[in-house]
Amino acid sequence: MKVLVAMSGGVDSSVAAGLLIEQGHEVVGATLKLWGGVSDSGCCSVADVDDARRVAQILGVDHHVFNYSQEFERHVVAPFVAGHAAGESPNPCIECNRHIKFELLFERARRLGFDAVATGHHAQVADRDGQFALARGADDQKDQSYVLGYLTQRELSMLLLPIGSMRKTDVRAHAERLGLRTWDKPDSQDVCFIEASKGREVFLRQRIDLTPAKLVDRGSGEVVGETAAAELMTVGQRRGVLPGRDGEKRYVARVDIANHTIEVGRLDDVLISVIGLDRDSITFAREPLGDGTRVLAQWSAHGVAQPAILRDGDTWHLELERPARPVAAGQTVVLYRVDDPTIVEGAAIVTLS
Amino acid sequence: MTLYYFDHAASAPRRDEVADAMSRFEHGVVGNPSGSHRASREARRALEEARDEVAAFVGAKPGGVVFTGGGTESCQLAIAGVAHHHRRSHDRTDIVISRVEHHAIIDAAELMASDFDDVHVRYVDVDADGVVDLDSLESVLSADTAIVSVMTVNNEIGVRQPLDGVNSLAKNLVPGGVPTHSDAVAAAPWLNLPMVTASMDMLSICAHKMGGPVNSGALILRNDIALDALVPGGGQERGRRGGTVDVAAAVGLAAAARITRRELAEVNDRVIDYQQKLSAALSYLPGARITAPGALKVPGTVHVTFEGLASDEILFLIDQEGVCASAAASCSSGAAQPSHVLAAMGVESERARGSLRLSMGAETTADDVDSVIRILSAVIHRLRDEA
Numbered sequence: 198m199k200v201l202v203a204m205s206g207g208v209d210s211s212v213a214a215g216l217l218i219e220q221g222h223e224v225v226g227a228t229l230k231l232w233g234g235v236s237d238s239g240c241c242s243v244a245d246v247d248d249a250r251r252v253a254q255i256l257g258v259d260h261h262v263f264n265y266s267q268e269f270e271r272h273v274v275a276p277f278v279a280g281h282a283a284g285e286s287p288n289p290c291i292e293c294n295r296h297i298k299f300e301l302l303f304e305r306a307r308r309l310g311f312d313a314v315a316t317g318h319h320a321q322v323a324d325r326d327g328q329f330a331l332a333r334g335a336d337d338q339k340d341q342s343y344v345l346g347y348l349t350q351r352e353l354s355m356l357l358l359p360i361g362s363m364r365k366t367d368v369r370a371h372a373e374r375l376g377l378r379t380w381d382k383p384d385s386q387d388v389c390f391i392e393a394s395k396g397r398e399v400f401l402r403q404r405i406d407l408t409p410a411k412l413v414d415r416g417s418g419e420v421v422g423e424t425a426a427a428e429l430m431t432v433g434q435r436r437g438v439l440p441g442r443d444g445e446k447r448y449v450a451r452v453d454i455a456n457h458t459i460e461v462g463r464l465d466d467v468l469i470s471v472i473g474l475d476r477d478s479i480t481f482a483r484e485p486l487g488d489g490t491r492v493l494a495q496w497s498a499h500g501v502a503q504p505a506i507l508r509d510g511d512t513w514h515l516e517l518e519r520p521a522r523p524v525a526a527g528q529t530v531v532l533y534r535v536d537d538p539t540i541v542e543g544a545a546i547v548t549l550s
Numbered sequence: 551m552t553l554y555y556f557d558h559a560a561s562a563p564r565r566d567e568v569a570d571a572m573s574r575f576e577h578g579v580v581g582n583p584s585g586s587h588r589a590s591r592e593a594r595r596a597l598e599e600a601r602d603e604v605a606a607f608v609g610a611k612p613g614g615v616v617f618t619g620g621g622t623e624s625c626q627l628a629i630a631g632v633a634h635h636h637r638r639s640h641d642r643t644d645i646v647i648s649r650v651e652h653h654a655i656i657d658a659a660e661l662m663a664s665d666f667d668d669v670h671v672r673y674v675d676v677d678a679d680g681v682v683d684l685d686s687l688e689s690v691l692s693a694d695t696a697i698v699s700v701m702t703v704n705n706e707i708g709v710r711q712p713l714d715g716v717n718s719l720a721k722n723l724v725p726g727g728v729p730t731h732s733d734a735v736a737a738a739p740w741l742n743l744p745m746v747t748a749s750m751d752m753l754s755i756c757a758h759k760m761g762g763p764v765n766s767g768a769l770i771l772r773n774d775i776a777l778d779a780l781v782p783g784g785g786q787e788r789g790r791r792g793g794t795v796d797v798a799a800a801v802g803l804a805a806a807a808r809i810t811r812r813e814l815a816e817v818n819d820r821v822i823d824y825q826q827k828l829s830a831a832l833s834y835l836p837g838a839r840i841t842a843p844g845a846l847k848v849p850g851t852v853h854v855t856f857e858g859l860a861s862d863e864i865l866f867l868i869d870q871e872g873v874c875a876s877a878a879a880s881c882s883s884g885a886a887q888p889s890h891v892l893a894a895m896g897v898e899s900e901r902a903r904g905s906l907r908l909s910m911g912a913e914t915t916a917d918d919v920d921s922v923i924r925i926l927s928a929v930i931h932r933l934r935d936e937a
Contacts, residue, residue, distance in 0.1 A: 263862045267888060267899065308936040309866055 198312040199223045200357060203298060204253065204260070206245030208379045210317030211252040212368050213359040215375045217315055218256055225311075226253040226260040229297065231269040232390040252377050263305070265297050272296035274390055278404045281428040284452035285527030285549075289388055290344050290498075299345075299352045306355070313357050320345050321361035322353055325540060328483050329353035333539040336364040339384075343498050346531035346544030347480045398429055408454050414441060415450055415462035422461075427452055430459050432525035450523055468520035472496070472505075472530060473548040474513040481543035486532070492542060493533040496524050502533050513545065554918050554925070556875045558759070558850055559705055559736060559909035565761035571805040572763065575798035583795050584786060593797045600797075600804035604768055607807035608734070608753055609744025614771040616790045617800045621735040621756035624769040625654035627791065628731040628752050629699060631777030633662050633669060636696035641668060644694040646728075648674045648682045648711070649894035650704050654754075655733055656890075659699075674700070679845035680709045680895045687719050695720075695728045702737035702747055706878050706891045706907060707841050708851025710737075710746075717749035729775050735759055735767075739810055739911060740818060740848035751775050755807075757799070761912070762806030766799035817912045822849040824910055824919045829854075831923040835930045839901070841892075850911055855897065856904035859933050864906055867929040873922055875908050 202214040204226040217224050228249040246262055253260035273292045280287035298316065306314045319334030320342040331348050334340040348356070360368050372380035387393045391400045401407060410427035411420045422439055424430060430437070430449050438447045438461050450467040451460040461467075472494070486492065488509040493502035494517070505515040515530065524530070526549045534540045555563065575596065581589030583597045598612070605612040618624045629645060636643045643666070645659040659671045672690040675683045682700055691698070698720040700711050713732055721727040731752035734743060738755045747753055752775055756767035769790075771777075783792015829840050829852050837857035856864065861877035868875060878889040892902040908922065 261862070261866055264888075267903075305860070305863060308863060308933060 199310065200225070200313045200315050201302075201306045201309070201311040202226050202315045203302060203317075204228050204249040205317065205385075206248035206252075206379065206382075207317065207385060208372050208377070208382050209319070209360055209368055211249070211377045211379045212363075212371045212375070213315050213317040213357075214252065214258065215256055215371065215377065216359040217357065218258065224256075224258045226256075226258055227302075228260070228262050229302065230262055230264045230266055231273075231293070231297065233266040233270075248379050248382070252379055255376060255378075263302070265301060268301055269293065269297060269390075278401065280527045281401055282405050282454070283527075284427065284454045286431045286525035287527040288344075288498075288529055289390070291346070291529050294344055295347045299348060299356075303352055303355060313355050315357035315359055317360055318345060318358055319361055319365075320358055322356055322358055323540065325483075325537070331482055331541040332361075333533075333541075334358075334361045339365045341498075342539075342541050343495055343500075343529075343531050346529060346541055348541075349480060349482055353482070398426060401426075401428060408457060410454070410457040410459050412438065412459045412461050414447070415460045415466050421447070424459060427454050427457065427459055433522045448522060452525075464522070467523050469523045470517050470520050472515040472517065472524055474515065474530065474545040475548045476513050478546035479513055479543065480545070482541055486542055491535045493535055493538055494530050495533065496528055496530045496547065502538065504535070507532065512548075551872045552921075554871075554873045554922050555913070556873060556908040556910060556918070556922055558739070558911035558914070559708075559907065560876055561758050561764065562739065562761045562911050563913050564763070565806065565809055567809055568757075568762050568802050568805040572798045572802045575801055580797060583797055584784070597795055597797050597800050600800040603804035604755075604800075604807055605770070607738075607743065607804075607811055608755065608770050609748060610753070610770045610772045613788070614773075616769045616771065616787045617795055617803070618767045618769055618791060619765050619796075619799075620758075620767040621652075621733070621754055622654040624754035624756070624767045625652070625699075625731075625733050626658045627769050627777065627780055628754060629655060629658040629697065630662055630780055631790070632697040632729055632731070632752075632775065633659075634778040635776050637666065637668065640694065640696070642694040643669045643696045644672050644690075644692060645669065646672045646674060646687070646690055646695050646698045648676060648700045650676050650680050650682075650706075650891045651699065651701055652705055652733055652735070655699055655701070670694075676894050678895055679842040680704055680707050680891060681842075681845060682711050682716065684712065684715045684719060687716060688723060691719060691723050691728065693724060695724055697729050697731060699731040699733065701733040701735075702741065702743075702753075703734070703848050704891060705736040706889060707853040708736070708847040708909075709842050709845045710741075710847065713747060714749050717751075737848065738807075740814075740850060742814065755803075757803040757806045760806040760810045763799055763802040766796070766803045768803060813912055818849055821910050821912075821914060824914060824916070825849045825852055828852045828908060828919055828923065832926065835927060836934050837904075838930070841897075841905075842895075850909050852908045852910075854906050854908075855892075855901045856906070856930060857901050859904035859930070861903065861905055863933060864904070864926075864929060867932070868922075868925055871925045871929075873925055875906060875922075877905050878907060 200222045204210045228246050250260045273289050277289045318341045319339040321332040323330045323332040333342045407426035412422035414421045430452050434449050445463050447461040448467045450462045490507045494505045495502040504518040508514050524547050528547045531544045532542045581593040583594040601612045601615045604615050662669045663671045675686040700716045717730045720730045729751045732750045734753045735756050739760050751773050753770040758764040779790050781792045832854045833840050841853040
């Protein structure tokens with residue numbers, strides 16, 4: 198097959214390309230130039246492009262750089278900023294996968310005559326009842342199925358995930374065997390367009406005015422603190438919130454930018470049992486799930502999936518079987534199968550509830 | 551695979567005559583040209599012969615030729631060297647440049663402005679063809695202006711600039727006159743520089759756009775322009791650029807200039823026919839628009855935009871057929887960047903996304919042109935069908 202490998206410059210996609218070549222595929226590497234600004238982390242700096250190019254040279258395949266910086270600004274960075282301005286916590290990596298890698302890059306690969314696109318994600322394309330399904334990666338510490346939660350049959354039918362069945366240590370050993378200079382490169386952890394040394398606050402301040410706000414205790418109504426930037430507070434977080442007078446920990450329950458108020462409360466006061474889902478965002482990998490379906494819901498990249506029931510009434514929402522810390526609007530919930538818990542059924546964006 | 555090389559404006563094919571001239575100074579004993587013994591004297595002689603040749607090529611006195619490490623360094627020395635000198639006796643220093651300059655100029659000017667509060671960059675607008683608007687230049691000139699820099703020919707679209715008008719305003723509007731510089735890197739393979747750039751005080755050229763080595767260029771000072779060295783070093787090049795002068799690189803630049811001068815009329819005559827043929831053929835492709843169709847251009851460049859298509863995809867598919875071309879100026883990562891030149895001309899960003907520059911030179915043949923027309927037509931129709 199003629200395969201376009203999305204090479205980030207990291208060890209996973211380097212090995213993905215190497216494995217496909219060994220399997221006899223006709224491989225071309227491509228690195229996406231996404232962020233035009235300053236970056237010291239993540240996956241799109243000039244140094245990462247250099248790494249990807251050098252790996253392709255060592256493997257003996259052509260390498261191209263595709264510039265998606267305008268699209269990245271439009272589909273990822275601008276919504277990230279707008280979400281924060283509205284008191285939400287969007288996940289830029291998911292939006293990048295959804296709009297850039299699995300929409301624009303896939304369309305491009307088809308136009309350029311490729312049979313498949315491969316990435317270095319730790320997830321697997323499986324067969325379930327004759328249909329394609331996305332499954333968790335074999336290395337449960339590195340599983341990235343969450344950030345691929347929006348894939349449908351259309352993308353899965355054209356996707357190869359060569360390292361999804363491997364453990365990370367095996368990936369690194371493989372890279373070393375192939376003589377790739379990325380074999381010991383640290384994993385990327387951070388949002389690529391935010392400088393790790395400066396953080397989210399510095400980035401957001403370049404784009405929007407941040408709002409000072411009072412922290413108000415949900416139980417007593419008294420003001421218990423203040424913050425210079427309400428946009429940086431995430432529903433569910435405890436960091437930056439002082440314990441109450443009773444000595445108990447407090448959690449952010451609600452971010453209300455318009456009224457300059459952050460509601461905080463004791464864990465018992467803030468626990469939720471329902472998560473609202475944005476109807477337009479709901480995407481199913483195969484057939485749509487109906488009202489009353491039991492699922493396992495995961496709402497952070499490395500969170501534990503929680504049992505819940507999907508409801509389709511006036512609104513889409515999840516009824517959690519066990520109360521949970523509140524979930525910020527804008528985050529993505531990925532739904533896994535109860536009877537086959539490595540398989541992704543779909544994904545949706547959390548609404549304000 | 552047959553190679554169809556249409557990226558002369560990025561780097562022209564190396565000429566054997568250049569390599570032959572350089573090889574004498576790339577093996578064995580090569581004296582330091584600043585020394586006094588016979589090996590140094592021999593090196594110095596070659597260096598000064600090269601200087602004479604480069605001076606004749608651009609129309610300047612040999613004493614005004616400063617050998618540098620290429621076009622970018624030459625531009626940096628002109629902009630920063632003059633601005634630094636100006637700052638020592640003025641409260642404010644304005645650097646006036648056009649919006650379509652190469653990044654060698656823009657980044658040199660912006661770096662000065664970001665480093666020093668009293669330094670400012672003033673941009674001169676261009677019209678829809680990318681030609682500098684002299685009214686706009688007039689409006690930004692002032693007693694604070696330290697230097698005016700306008701390129702001879704734009705590297706992306708091949709359009710020529712009205713240098714005499716630029717220089718006339720710089721000299722007549724500001725009391726005492728402002729020094730002028732022109733980045734002639736893209737012009738050098740095509741134009742009679744002594745004639746076209748006669749009015750300008752300073753000129754930057756490089757060797758590799760003319761079939762010479764990379765990392766070799768010159769800043770030419772026609773008149774007694776005062777500038778600070780950026781690398782003082784040992785005072786070489788009359789104190790304008792320190793460091794041991796690379797004799798082989800200077801000899802390579804001189805050889806490339808000599809070949810260019812010798813072949814100038816013949817290559818211009820031949821390639822202008824290719825340019826007309828290529829422009830006409832491409833203009834019939836769906837969604838195509840030739841950039842600045844009515845403007846005065848050098849023969850080597852055909853710039854075209856394709857509505858609704860992406861440069862990355864066009865380049866990928868023609869590369870599969872052996873065609874080497876580019877979208878605009880290449881950047882460090884190898885990705886095509888949105889063009890500041892097209893933006894300054896008012897080209898919508900959607901159209902600029904589908905831009906393609908085909909650039910030709912002395913080696914281009916009629917067969918190459920026919921092949922690139924055939925390949926590009928097939929690719930554009932294929933992408934249209936897929937879309």
